[in-house]
Amino acid sequence: MQWDRVIIEGDSLSIIMKCKTKNPDKSLVSEFINDIHQLLVYFKECKFEHIPRSTNSLAHILASEAIKSNR
Numbered sequence: 881m882q883w884d885r886v887i888i889e890g891d892s893l894s895i896i897m898k899c900k901t902k903n904p905d906k907s908l909v910s911e912f913i914n915d916i917h918q919l920l921v922y923f924k925e926c927k928f929e930h931i932p933r934s935t936n937s938l939a940h941i942l943a944s945e946a947i948k949s950n951r
Contacts, residue, residue: 885925891933919934 890896898905898913905913920926 884923886923887927887929889929889931889936891931891936893930896928896930 895909898907899916902917904910907913909940915944
């Protein structure tokens, strides 16, 4: 996909905050955060936004169904 501006939403505030900061991360998810930071160079703009879990229910349902159907 050739998007130059993206908004990444998530319901984990701690992960969203780690993605927003440029400080080195030393948590258990540090490698994932590192990978995310390295991928940012491919976008002109990338925003990380926290959304409450209650509003993320559709994304959860879609992901669950995709896992069930092996997609």
